[in-house]
Amino acid sequence: MFIAMNRFEIALGHEKDFEDVWRNRDSHLDGVPGFTGFKLLKGPSNDEFTLYASHSTWESRAAFEAWTESDAFRMAHSGANPRKGTYMGHPKLETFEAIL
């Protein structure tokens, strides 16, 4: 199993904006080959931001990479954005292979 997590640092007070964007977007993931599941995760907060992570699971890294080059990926990322000031820096992608 392969997991792709995109980490988002969301400025305090902007959490609802960020969640609404995800709540209302069409992920275009249904039926993507090798895609097995998606969750939006809310993590800890500090004095500046709340950490969120998108958490998608795939049969393999190859399936994930094929999706990132697909029309479905472009459509999923062409939608609405949250208000200015929501993001503290760029999202950070981390990918993992389940080894045990």
Next chain:
Amino acid sequence: MFIAMNRFEIALGHEKDFEDVWRNRDSHLDGVPGFTGFKLLKGPSNDEFTLYASHSTWESRAAFEAWTESDAFRMAHSGANPRKGTYMGHPKLETFEAIL
């Protein structure tokens, strides 16, 4: 759903030691109330370390927290440790609630 991830920065060249500790340990997780799954994830490497994360899923934060105060938790964490020099700093726990 609740996810607990413990992030480990493992010095380059120590990856096998670290994986062996996990491969050989008894997690004592089977039958723990509210526990739903465990994976050991291997993430990206940089010039200094390889990122790993333990990834356990739970029915709720309360179930996870009860486990951390249980005998099963103490037993799971009393086993062998990898060689000195394996860890770059302390593991960092991050916990998440699945909201979507």
